[in-house]
Amino acid sequence: MPELPEVETTKTSLLPLLGQTVLKVTVHQPSLRWPIPNDLQKLVGQKLIQLTRRSKYILAQFEQDTMLWHLGMSGSFRICDEHDELRKHDHFILQFDDVQLRYHDPRRFGCILWLDEYSQSKLIDTLGPEPLSEAFHADYLFNRFKTKNTAIKVAMMDNHIVVGVGNIYATESLFNLGIHPAQPASTLTFQQVEKMVIEIKRILKQAIDLGGSTLRDYSNAMGENGYFQQTLLAYGRAGEMCVNCETTLENLKLGQRASVFCPQCQALKPVKIVPKKALKGNKA
Numbered sequence: 001m002p003e004l005p006e007v008e009t010t011k012t013s014l015l016p017l018l019g020q021t022v023l024k025v026t027v028h029q030p031s032l033r034w035p036i037p038n039d040l041q042k043l044v045g046q047k048l049i050q051l052t053r054r055s056k057y058i059l060a061q062f063e064q065d066t067m068l069w070h071l072g073m074s075g076s077f078r079i080c081d082e083h084d085e086l087r088k089h090d091h092f093i094l095q096f097d098d099v100q101l102r103y104h105d106p107r108r109f110g111c112i113l114w115l116d117e118y119s120q121s122k123l124i125d126t127l128g129p130e131p132l133s134e135a136f137h138a139d140y141l142f143n144r145f146k147t148k149n150t151a152i153k154v155a156m157m158d159n160h161i162v163v164g165v166g167n168i169y170a171t172e173s174l175f176n177l178g179i180h181p182a183q184p185a186s187t188l189t190f191q192q193v194e195k196m197v198i199e200i201k202r203i204l205k206q207a208i209d210l211g212g213s214t215l216r217d218y219s220n221a222m223g224e225n226g227y228f229q230q231t232l233l234a235y236g237r238a239g240e241m242c243v244n245c246e247t248t249l250e251n252l253k254l255g256q257r258a259s260v261f262c263p264q265c266q267a268l269k270p271v272k273i274v275p276k277k278a279l280k281g282n283k284a
Helices: 004-013 117-124 138-145 152-156 167-177 190-209
Strands: 024-027 048-054 057-062 066-070 076-080 090-095 100-104 111-114 250-254 257-261
Touching: 004 048, 004 057, 004 076, 004 190, 066 117, 138 152, 138 190, 152 167, 167 190, 167 257
Parallel strands: none
Antiparallel strands: 024 090, 048 057, 057 066, 066 111, 076 100, 090 100, 250 257
C-alpha cells in the first residue's frame, strides 16, 4: 500500500499539470472503493490550480471544484501521451492540454471523489496531525498514548492519532528505537516518545527524499521508482539476521499487519500491574 512518502512523491510528480486545462474526462471503471461520481464532466474547461496532500489523500483543486484522490492498496497515477497504449486497469483519465493523466488501480481500493462537505467531514476532519508538521510533537503524542493500552505499532498507525505512518515506516522506526511492536503504548516513557517523534520525522523525510519505497509496482506519475526500500533494516526481512546483533528477525501479526522485529534489540518490556486498592470499609 502506498504510504505518506509515496503519496507525497506522487503529488510532487503531478505538479507539471498545474495551469493546464481539462479537455476531456473518461471513466472506464467507476467501481472503486466508492463509486466515481457521475458528474465529472463539469471538470471540462477548468484549470488545475493547486495540488496538496492531507494524510494519504491528494487534494486536486480546479478553478471551481476540488477532487479528493486516494491510491488505496495498488493505485497509481501516470502522466502519458494520449496515444500511449491503455492498460487493463486504467480506470479514470483526464485529458489536459498536451498530456493525459491516468489512474491505474488493479485492486480498485482507491478513490476518486469530490471534496465536498460530506467527504470533508467523513474523511478529512477526523484525521490526526501531519507527522512532519509542528502540531506533531512529544507532548501531544505522549498525551495520546498514555491512555492507549494497544500495541505501540497499532497506535502509531492510527490515523486519528497521527496520519501517514504506515506499516513500512512504523516497523523501521520501532526497530531503530529498540521498541517491541507489541509494547503497550501507555507504557512508553516521555523520553521514548520524544525520540519516537524525532525518528518518525527523520525516516519519513528520508523516504520522501528517496522517492518512497517501490516494493511491488509503485512508481510516481513520471514512471520513476522509489529507492527507500534499499535502506530497509527490518521490514520484509523476517528470518534474516539483525544488522545490529545478528539475532534472527521474527515476525508477528498486529492489527492484521506483519510486524518484523529483533527479539534481542527490541525485547518486550514487562508491564507492571498495579493492584487496585481495597475499598475502605470492605471486609472479607
